[in-house]
Each structure stands twice: as structure tokens, then as C-alpha cells.
Amino acid sequence: MIPNEDVYGAKSTWVDTYTADATMLKNAKRPQWQNLYEGVINNKIETKKLIDKSIGYVGLGPESPYSKMITVNPDNSIVKTNLNVVDFFYGYNWGTYNYCFRVNKYNDHSWNVDTLDIYENTNCNKAVITQFDPKYLLWLIRVCVASNEHPIGSGDIANFYLYDYANDTTKQTQYPYLMTAYMCALYEQNTPENPNRYFDLTSSTSHPLTLCLNIEHEIQNHSNFITYNDCNPPTPWNDRGDIILLRGTSNNTGSSIYDGYNAVYVLGDENYIKWQYGNFSYAEPYSEDVKNEIIKAAACFCNYFIADIRPTSPYNALNVPLTDNSVYLGYPDDKGISHGQWTRGADNEDNPVWSWEDTTDSDYDYSKAVDPNTYEYETPLPNITNLYATPYNVYYDGSGNSLKNIVAKIASLGIVAFDTLFIGQEPLSNIIGARRIFMKPPIHGNTTTIKLGAYDTEIASDVLIEEVKRIELGSKLIYPIYDNFMDYEPYTTLSLYVPYCGSLKLPTSIFMGHYCKLTINANTRTGDIDCIVFVDNIEFATLKGCCAFDMAVSGLAMSEYVQREREIQYQIHDMSMQMLSSTLGHVAGATISYSFGNPGGIASQAAMAAIQLEEGATKYARLKFELNHIAPNCLLIQKSSANVSPLNVLQPFIFIERPVFEEGYNEEKYAKTVGHTCYRIGNLSEFKGLTVCADARLDGLTCTLKEQEMILAALQEGVILDEPE
Amino acid sequence: MTVTFYKCTADKRLVDKTSKMTSIMPGTIIDADNNVDIIAPNFTVEYNSSYVDHRNISTINYLKINELNRFYFIRDMIEMPGTKLLIDALCDVRMSFINNHDFPVSVIRNEKIKNSKIVDKSLPIDPQYHEPEVLIYNTDLFYEPLFGSIRNYDIIETQSGTATPST
Numbered sequence: 001m002i003p004n005e006d007v008y009g010a011k012s013t014w015v016d017t018y019t020a021d022a023t024m025l026k027n028a029k030r031p032q033w034q035n036l037y038e039g040v041i042n043n044k045i046e047t048k049k050l051i052d053k054s055i056g057y058v059g060l061g062p063e064s065p066y067s068k069m070i071t072v073n074p075d076n077s078i079v080k081t082n083l084n085v086v087d088f089f090y091g092y093n094w095g096t097y098n099y100c101f102r103v104n105k106y107n108d109h110s111w112n113v114d115t116l117d118i119y120e121n122t123n124c125n126k127a128v129i130t131q132f133d134p135k136y137l138l139w140l141i142r143v144c145v146a147s148n149e150h151p152i153g154s155g156d157i158a159n160f161y162l163y164d165y166a167n168d169t170t171k172q173t174q175y176p177y178l179m180t181a182y183m184c185a186l187y188e189q190n191t192p193e194n195p196n197r198y199f200d201l202t203s204s205t206s207h208p209l210t211l212c213l214n215i216e217h218e219i220q221n222h223s224n225f226i227t228y229n230d231c232n233p234p235t236p237w238n239d240r241g242d243i244i245l246l247r248g249t250s251n252n253t254g255s256s257i258y259d260g261y262n263a264v265y266v267l268g269d270e271n272y273i274k275w276q277y278g279n280f281s282y283a284e285p286y287s288e289d290v291k292n293e294i295i296k297a298a299a300c301f302c303n304y305f306i307a308d309i310r311p312t313s314p315y316n317a318l319n320v321p322l323t324d325n326s327v328y329l330g331y332p333d334d335k336g337i338s339h340g341q342w343t344r345g346a347d348n349e350d351n352p353v354w355s356w357e358d359t360t361d362s363d364y365d366y367s368k369a370v371d372p373n374t375y376e377y378e379t380p381l382p383n384i385t386n387l388y389a390t391p392y393n394v395y396y397d398g399s400g401n402s403l404k405n406i407v408a409k410i411a412s413l414g415i416v417a418f419d420t421l422f423i424g425q426e427p428l429s430n431i432i433g434a435r436r437i438f439m440k441p442p443i444h445g446n447t448t449t450i451k452l453g454a455y456d457t458e459i460a461s462d463v464l465i466e467e468v469k470r471i472e473l474g475s476k477l478i479y480p481i482y483d484n485f486m487d488y489e490p491y492t493t494l495s496l497y498v499p500y501c502g503s504l505k506l507p508t509s510i511f512m513g514h515y516c517k518l519t520i521n522a523n524t525r526t527g528d529i530d531c532i533v534f535v536d537n538i539e540f541a542t543l544k545g546c547c548a549f550d551m552a553v554s555g556l557a558m559s560e561y562v563q564r565e566r567e568i569q570y571q572i573h574d575m576s577m578q579m580l581s582s583t584l585g586h587v588a589g590a591t592i593s594y595s596f597g598n599p600g601g602i603a604s605q606a607a608m609a610a611i612q613l614e615e616g617a618t619k620y621a622r623l624k625f626e627l628n629h630i631a632p633n634c635l636l637i638q639k640s641s642a643n644v645s646p647l648n649v650l651q652p653f654i655f656i657e658r659p660v661f662e663e664g665y666n667e668e669k670y671a672k673t674v675g676h677t678c679y680r681i682g683n684l685s686e687f688k689g690l691t692v693c694a695d696a697r698l699d700g701l702t703c704t705l706k707e708q709e710m711i712l713a714a715l716q717e718g719v720i721l722d723e724p725e
Numbered sequence: 726m727t728v729t730f731y732k733c734t735a736d737k738r739l740v741d742k743t744s745k746m747t748s749i750m751p752g753t754i755i756d757a758d759n760n761v762d763i764i765a766p767n768f769t770v771e772y773n774s775s776y777v778d779h780r781n782i783s784t785i786n787y788l789k790i791n792e793l794n795r796f797y798f799i800r801d802m803i804e805m806p807g808t809k810l811l812i813d814a815l816c817d818v819r820m821s822f823i824n825n826h827d828f829p830v831s832v833i834r835n836e837k838i839k840n841s842k843i844v845d846k847s848l849p850i851d852p853q854y855h856e857p858e859v860l861i862y863n864t865d866l867f868y869e870p871l872f873g874s875i876r877n878y879d880i881i882e883t884q885s886g887t888a889t890p891s892t
Contacts, residue, residue, distance in 0.1 A: 397879040406881070433882035440866050440876050452883055464880065476860045484841030486850065493855075499867050518862055525880055547867065551879070646875045650868035657855035665849050675834030677843040685827045689836025690738070696830040701822050706764050710818045715830065719819055720739040 002360045004054040007044050008130050009033070011360065017092055017127065025187055027358065028132035030092070035127045053366040055128060056087030057302075057359035058330075059337035062374045064300035065245065065293075087366055088301070090129045131358040135192035138327070139183040139305035140199070140317060141245070141298055145175035145286065162307040166291045178286040181245040181294045183305065186317060197318045245297045295328070296340035302330035302353050323348055336364025378537035381519065384470055393451060394525055396444040396462040403434050406450060407555055409457045421455040428555045428637050430455075435527060437548040438500075438646045442466040442524035466524055473518035475534075476654060478511045487512050491659040498531040498652045500645045501545030506654070510535055518652055522547075531652070547645065553637035561632035568627045575623060579616035675718065684721065692718040726754045726761070726792045728770055733787035737798065740819045742787075749785050750776040752810070763793060763816065765800075770810045788814060796820040 002011055014029035031039065039045040045052070060067045066088065141162040148156060158175055165171050190196040284290070298305045305328050306317045320326060325345035332338050332352060343351045356362065395402060410427045421427075430452035443466035450459045478494065480487035487508060494506040496516065506516065517534035527548025533541045670676075675690045684691070693715040698708055730752060735745035752770035754761065761768055776782075782804070789796050797814035805811055832838070867876055 393881075393883045395881040395883070397881065400877075400879055402879055402881050430884040431881065432884055433880070436877055436879050438867060438875055438877050441878050450881065450883065461881075471864070471866055473862045473864050473866070476862065478860075482841075484839075485844045486848075491850065520866065525882075646867075646877075650875065651864060652862040654860040656858050656860065658858070659850045660854060660856050662849035662851075670848075671836045671839075674847050675836050676839035677845040678832060678835050678838045678840040679843060680832045680835070680838060681829065682832070683827050684823070684830050687830075687832055687835055687838070690834070691830075691832055691836070692834035693830045694833045697828055699828055700826055701828075703818070703822055704763065707816065707818055707822065710764070710816065711822055714738070714819055714823070718738055718834065719823060720736055722741065 001054065001362065001365055003130050004052050007031075007052040008055065008128075011131070014130050017129065024092070025090075025129070025132055025185070026136045026189065028090075028092075028129045028136075030127040030129055039128075051128065053087065055089045055130060056366050057089065057336075057362040057364055058332055059087045059335065059364050059366070060300060061333075061337050061339035062372050063296060063340035064338060065297045066300070067372065087364065090132070092127045092129060131360050133192075133358045134303050134353055134356060135322060136188040137303055138186040138188070138197060138317060138322075139243070139298060139301070139303055140186055141181065141183055141294060141305060141307045143178060143294075144180040144182070145171070146177040146179050147175050149177055162291065162294060165286075166288075166307075172286060176286055178284050178290060181297075183243045183245060183298060186306075192322055195319050195321060199318055243301075245294050295342070299328060299330035299340050299342035300338040302332050302338050304329050304348075322354075329353055332362070332364070334363065335368065336362045379534075379539040380537070381470070381521075381532070381539075384468060384521075394464040395450055396442070396464045398441060398462075400436070402450065402459070402461060403431075403551055403553065405459045406431065406452070406457060409459060410452075410555065410558070413558075422453065422559060425453060426557055426559045426635055427452055427455070428553060428635055431553050431637055434551040434553050434638060435548045436551055437524070437527040438643075439522060439524065439527065439529075439547050440471075442469060464525060468521060468523050471520045471522065473520060473652060475515040475517040477515050478506075478508075478513065478654070478656075480512050481658065486659050493657045495655045496533060496543075496652070497649065497655065498529075498543050498545070499648060499650045500529055500547040501531050501543035504533065504541055504543055506533075506540075510540065516654060545645075546643070549643035550638055550641040552640035555635055555637075556632040557635040558632060560635075561630055564630050565627065568623055568630070572620060572623045572627065575616055575620045579613055579620070688722055690718055690720050692716065726790055728752045728754060729789045729791060730772075730785045731787040731789070732781075732784040737817070738819065741824045742796075742817075742820050746787060749781050752788075754790075755809070763795070765813075765815050766790070766797070767813050768811075769805070770812055772808050772810065774808050776808075782810075787817075788812070794821070 005011075008014070008031045013032045015032055015034070017028045017030050018024045018026045031044070033039045033042045033044055036045065067086070142159055143162055143165050144157060144159050145165060146157050157179065158171075160168075160171060162181065165175075184199075186197040186199045188195055189198050295307065304322055306320070306326050307328070317326070322329070323346050327348065328342045328344050329348040329351045330338055330353070331341040331343055348354055352363070397403075407428075413421070413427070442464060444462040445465050447463050448461065450457045450461045482492075486492060489508050492508055492512075494508055494511055496504045496506050496518075498504075498518070498520075514535050517536070519532045519534065521530040521532065522528070527546050529545045529547055531543040531545070532539055533543065672690060675692055680687075684696070696712060696715050698711060701708065701711070703711070728751065730749045731746040732749055733742055733746045735742040739745065750772055752772040754768045755771045756769045785802065786799050787796065788799060796817045798817050799812060800815050801813040803811040865876075868874075869876055
């Protein structure tokens with residue numbers, strides 16, 4: 001679109017920027033008010049304010065590394081913001097300095113230049129470019145690579161053309177780290193049909209292009225007019241660069257570009273961006289993915305670019321035609337927004353940018369918001385590896401006899417076994433889980449015998465190997481058989497049933513015409529099931545269920561019995577000893593008593609002895625009785641649970657209810673007498689056959705008001721236009 | 726004012742009825758002193774006696790008032806003594822105006838164009854009555870069809886000890 005005339009003047013008033021003696025972008029124009037300073041004094045632009053956005057010729061989609069703003073903290077951590085950069089334009093620097101073309105409240109930290117606000121500098125020669133012909137600009141992508149992660153000197157660093165490096169494993173081995181990727185402008189000095197481009201790697205151009213970014217919203221307390229440009233990649237200094245695509249280091253002349261202030265995204269994916277304050281460099285390992293990101297980033301400007309230049313034809317970018325296979329061209333969508341797509345070679349002629357006479361031919365409308373989101377069309381499940389059974393024993397039994405055999409084995413153990421094998425523990429308490437699972441057998445290995453604690457039951461059993469598994473149940477296409485509204489609610493309804501998990505209503509608005517894919521993640525140890533429902537490859541819902549029930553585990557508390565028995569026996573023994581002791585003690589007491597002349601004591605001692613013996617005998621008898629009648633308690637390890645779902649349908653299915661036409665319906669006759677529903681706006685002459693209108697604009701009719709009303713009523717009732725063939 | 730009588734076999738909704746019209750005879754409105762309603766005129770027409778042919782006259786159902794350049798449906802016609810007809814007519818705005826003009830319209834139904842997504846409540850379907858059907862995902866995860874048996878196995882978990890997998 002053509003920039004705002006109120007700000008930039010009519011297109012016919014724009015002046016050339018190119019001068020024959022300068023290495024500049026030919027066919028580029030700028031406003032009649034020339035540079036920013038004059039723009040301010042002519043009241044066309046204001047200091048500290050965003051420049052009029054109509055100057056942007058292509059929108060930056062979220063794929064562009066420049067589309068997002070970040071802030072960089074002094075500790076080099078990066079913080080994303082919600083601020084979007086929606087488009088850009090080019091500017092020109094006059095003069096010998098290559099520096100940031102911006103207005104900044106904290107401008108005193110600009111690097112390489114004086115600290116004056118450029119709007120206030122009468123010597124300011126910064127200009128905005130209002131139009132240019134993209135065929136006169138060819139960007140060359142280069143990379144600065146390093147031999148180690150923190151290169152410190154020119155010996156660690158080298159610069160190459162992107163494909164020169166990307167296609168050469170020797171170079172990649174010598175310099176495996178990527179510091180910076182950048183673009184250098186090659187200006188067409190002749191014509192695109194007969195190209196001859198200016199190119200000098202060793203020095204800056206007289207008027208390097210500056211990238212100026214338009215942000216969506218004003219940033220409070222920070223720069224309002226954000227631009228970004230770094231014409232100097234890190235060493236070697238004799239290598240020229242105009243626009244950075246990927247930056248891995250600070251400017252090593254001294255301070256970082258952005259010393260604690262808002263920085264502009266250099267490469268949007270945080271997996272690639274690294275930032276360092278101060279004076280030391282940082283590089284990232286190079287990979288094929290990074291190369292593709294660089295190409296995509298370059299394509300986001302919707303300009304021509306080239307990744308390789310060699311001194312011999314056909315790779316010589318100085319003379320290579322724009323349809324050469326080495327030449328890329330960024331491809332905007334139908335709204336003029338770039339998403340990193342591109343054409344190449346002869347396909348460039350099919351690119352909308354090819355047909356532009358200049359950038360004002362773009363379809364981009366800055367007033368329409370650029371969707372900042374990137375959308376995905378699948379939600380992949382993570383890969384799972386077989387999980388081995390947990391550290392405690394997990395036994396697999398397909399026969400259904402394991403639990404029975406274990407209980408029988410325990411019951412067969414003698415009393416001695418409880419002391420020596422279980423050391424007072426209840427054998428059954430070593431069983432910590434028993435369940436029946438209604439699912440296809442998991443991976444299991446026939447290996448060992450069942451152990452209860454340290455006791456080996458010598459019952460052979462397989463062991464569970466596969467803790468979880470994923471089963472793909474496949475996809476079903478929900479086919480729209482009517483191919484009209486009847487395929488949707490309330491006419492057609494869908495519901496999904498999954499065994500053990502229940503039912504789920506599936507909205508026709510989402511599933512009709514798409515695949516319903518089911519994936520089950522199952523725990524083969526517990527029987528838990530997650531059934532994941534996908535619409536195509538996007539997860540829609542998860543149904544949860546369990547295809548197992550707990551088996552009751554109970555038995556006699558034998559260890560407790562044994563302990564009780566033993567305890568009684570000890571008591572019996574004690575009692576015996578007490579009784580004997582009493583008898584002897586009383587006899588001794590009587591003798592002593594007689595010796596001391598207490599004949600009455602003999603009688604009482606004898607009587608006491610008799611009483612005590614009687615008591616002891618009673619207790620002894622009671623203990624003996626108890627010993628012979630110990631009733632062991634029941635021990636409940638686990639109750640059983642219920643699950644009747646095995647009796648339900650055991651195949652997942654989608655239940656579809658569809659409407660049915662009444663008998664006698666004939667679509668052709670229906671169309672003739674009633675007409676199909678549609679909604680079209682056009683001139684009446686564009687339609688044929690029976691046509692029913694909602695409304696009409698009756699211009700040009702010379703009739704009375706009542707006739708006009710009759711005409712409208714006739715259109716709403718329906719008219720027949722030209723008998724259809 | 727003069728009229729032209731036609732036999733017209735077109736659906737009243739047809740805009741251009743020309744191909745369906747057959748000219749029968751001309752006539753003259755003789756009570757022009759009376760007011761002639763331009764929308765629903767009621768008037769007497771006299772025709773030439775050479776056109777007296779009851780077969781033809783009985784087919785007349787359409788006319789054009791030439792001076793008004795409008796076409797009319799004949800709603801009723803009474804044959805009067807002599808060569809006169811008492812006519813009760815209604816203006817056919819389709820043939821008179823729509824036929825010769827083009828203007829923007831918004832169309833909601835059409836014989837040839839169909840937008841399947843728009844609900845058509847005129848279609849003879851009853852949303853309360855459905856035919857059920859199922860799409861089954863064939864899987865043997867829970868059921869073994871070969872043996873007709875429900876899949877099942879037992880898991881016993883015990884405390885301590887180790888189990889060495891064979892794989």
C-alpha cells in the first residue's frame with residue numbers, strides 16, 4: 001500500500017536517494033522532507049514517537065526473528081515480552097558511522113557514535129525509504145564461525161558465505177561454532193535484466209541500509225521508535241554486514257549493544273539466541289536446523305537473497321540473474337505478511353514480489369493486525385520405553401493359579417518354618433498386591449520362583465517386564481455422508497465408547513470430515529488405562545478407566561498363632577516351676593518354723609502350700625486348655641474389588657446417529673420448487689432458476705412506490721430467472 | 726389506451742415470460758374516463774369483431790397496457806355483450822420491471838446454487854428420528870476373538886527379593 005500522504009507526501013513528490021557516485025540502493029526514494037530532522041521541523045514526524053506505520057511494505061509474521069521483543073538482563077538472562085514487532089521499513093544512514101538508527105530516551109548508550117538525539121542533530125542524515133524496487137537489492141548471507149565456544153581472537157574466527165560453510169564439512173569441523181549470521185546488501189548498479197551489482201566485503205558502503213522496526217504498542221519508559229541495526233559483525237573488522245540474522249555475541253569493541261535496556265530479538269527461537277554483556281564472545285554449535293532458521297529469517301524480509309557467491313559463473317552474485325537457482329525470494333501471504341517462506345530460481349517469477357514495480361505494490365495493510373501466534377497441527381505423544389517392573393517382585397500369571405498356590409504353600413508350612421523363614425512375620429503380609437487384569441498379556445519373562453520376603457516358595461512364575469505400553473487402535477474417518485448441515489448437530493450426533501473407560505460425546509463440528517484416532521496407554525501392572533482421543537493428530541480428550549479388579553488376599557495369622565502357643569507354653573513351664581518352688585519352700589519353711597519352736601507355723605505353712613498347689617494346678621489346667629484351643633485370627637491383606645466391565649462390549653466404537661429423509665423426497669424437484677439454501681450477494685442477472693432473495697437494492701427502476709414494494713415482495717417470494725437448461 | 730392480450734403459460738414467478746406468451750389480439754380501453762389503477766386496474770376493453778373466436782378468447786390470461794408499458798395478470802374476465810370484455814387485472818412487476826433491470830440482491834435460496842452448511846428447515850427430515858450405526862475399532866486388546874475369550878492375567882506383587890528378567 002502507498003504510505004500516508006499526510007506524513008510522507010504524495011508519491012509523485014518523493015525524491016531519489018540514489019546518486020551515481022555512491023553505493024546506494026538505486027530506485028529508492030525518500031520523502032521530499034529528506035531526513036528525519038527536516039521531518040520534525042516540517043511537523044511530519046515527532047520525536048520520541050512511532051513513525052507513521054504506513055511505510056511498512058511487508059508484515060512480519062511470528063516466524064520472523066524480529067517479530068518479538070525481548071529484554072536482556074544484566075545476568076544475560078532473556079525475558080520474553082508480549083510486545084510484537086509487526087513490520088519494518090528501511091532507512092538510510094549518511095555518513096561514515098554505522099550505528100543504530102533510533103530514537104531512544106536512553107540514547108546515551110548508543111555505540112560508536114555521538115550521543116546526540118538524532119532528531120535534534122542538524123547534521124542528521126537519516127532518511128526513511130518510502131519505496132524501492134526489490135529487484136535492485138540482493139542480500140548476501142554470511143556467517144561468522146568460531147573454533148570454540150568462547151573465541152577470543154581473530155585466530156579463532158572466520159567468515160564465510162552461508163552455503164560455502166554449510167556445504168563444507170571441513171570448515172564445519174574446523175569451526176564448529178556459529179557466532180553470527182548476517183546479511184550484506186548487494187546493490188544493483190545496472191538493471192535487473194543485465195545485472196552488475198556492487199559488492200565489497202572489505203569496507204562499509206557509503207550508505208548502508210538500516211533496518212527500522214515498527215512495534216505494535218508504545219513501550220512505557222523505553223524507546224518508542226525502535227530500530228535495530230548492527231553493521232559490524234564481530235571480528236574480523238574488515239567484513240561488512242548490514243542486517244543481523246543471528247547473533248551470538250556482543251560487539252567486542254567494548255560494551256554490549258544493549259547495556260541493560262530493551263533489546264530487539266535477533267533470532268526469535270530462544271534455542272538459538274544467546275546474549276552476553278561485556279566484552280567476551282559466545283558461540284553456539286552449528287547444525288542443519290540453524291541453517292534452515294537463517295534462511296527462514298532472511299526470507300521474512302521478502303527480498304531477494306543469496307547464500308553463496310563464488311568467483312565463477314553461475315554462482316557469481318554480481319551478475320547472476322534473479323531467476324538463477326542460487327537466488328531466493330521471500331514469499332508473503334495474501335495479506336502481505338511474511339512467514340519465512342520463499343521461492344527459488346525460476347519459481348521466483350511466480351512470487352507476488354516479482355511483479356512489484358516497487359514496494360508500494362505490496363498488499364500489506366498495516367492497519368490489519370498481524371496474528372502473533374504460530375499454530376501447530378499435531379500434539380505428538382512422547383516416546384515411551386518399556387519400563388521394567390518395579391524393584392519389588394511383580395509376578396505374572398496367565399493361569400490364574402498363583403495366588404492359590406501361594407496360600408496353599410503357606411498353609412503347608414510347619415510351625416518351625418515361621419520362626420526360621422519369616423522370623424515372626426506373617427507370611428501373607430509379604431503379598432502387597434494381587435489383581436486380575438483384563439487386557440492382552442504384556443511382555444513377561446519366565447524366570448524365577450515366587451518369593452515372600454526372604455522365603456522362596458519354589459513356585460515357578462513369570463515376571464512382569466513391561467510396566468506400561470502404548471497400543472494404537474487406529475483411526476476412523478467420520479465421513480460426512482450428506483455433505484451438508486445434516487452431518488452436524490442436532491441432526492447427526494457422535495459418541496465414542498471405550499471399554500472400561502466409558503463414553504464421550506464427540507462434537508460433529510470438530511470431528512466431521514476428520515479422523516478419530518484412539519491411542520491407549522496402559523499400565524500392565526495395575527490395569528489403569530488412558531485412552532487418548534485424537535482428531536486427526538491433535539489430542540482432543542482423554543478417557544480414563546481401569547480394566548482390573550483386586551483379588552482378596554486373606555488367611556490365618558499363623559505367626560501370631562505360633563507366638564501365642566509359645567507364650568502359653570512358657571507360662572505353663574513357669575507355672576510348673578512355681579508350683580514346685582512353692583512345695584519345697586513351704587517344706588523348708590515348716591522345718592525352719594519347727595526349729596524355732598513354732599509348731600503352729602508348720603500347720604499354717606502346710607496349709608498355704610496346699611492352697612498354692614491347688615491354685616497352681618488350676619492355672620496349669622487352664623493354660624493347658626488354652627494351649628489346646630488357640631484360635632488363630634484371620635488376617636485380611638486385601639479385599640476384593642468389583643469390576644463388571646468385562647461383560648460389556650470389548651471393542652471401542654463410535655456410535656453415529658444420522659437423520660433420514662422422508663419417503664418421496666426428490667432433490668431435483670425440491671430445488672425447482674423450494675430451492676437450495678445458500679447465501680450469495682451479487683447482481684440478479686448472475687443467478688439462474690428459482691431464486692429467493694432476502695433483500696435487494698432497487699436502484700434504477702421507474703415505478704411507483706407500491707410497485708417497488710411488490711417487486712421486493714416478489715423477490716422474497718421467489719422469482720424464476722431464465723429457465724435452466 | 727390500447728392493450729394487447731396474450732395467452733401465457735408461464736409460472737407467475739417467471740421473470741421473462743416472453744417465450745411463454747402468445748399474442749392473441751389487441752384491444753382498446755373504452756372507459757378511460759374512469760380512473761385506471763396502475764397496480765390493479767379494472768376496465769372495459771373493446772376488441773375488433775374479427776377476433777371473435779371463443780376458443781382464442783378463452784385462452785386469454787395476460788395482457789399488456791401499451792401506453793403504461795406494463796404487463797398484467799388477468800385475475801378475472803367477464804365477456805360483455807358485443808365485443809367487450811370487463812377485465813380485472815393485477816400488475817406483473819416481474820415481467821414489467823425485474824425483467825429489464827439488474828440490481829444487487831442477497832439470495833438465500835436458489836435452484837442451482839447450494840451452500841450445504843446453511844441449515845434448511847424446509848427439508849423433509851425429522852431431527853428426532855435417526856438411524857443409528859457404529860464404527861468399530863477392531864482390536865484384540867481386551868477380547869480374543871479366535872477363542873471367544875476375555876483377555877486376562879494375574880499380577881501378584883510381593884515384598885523384597887529380586888526377580889531377574891530373562892530378556
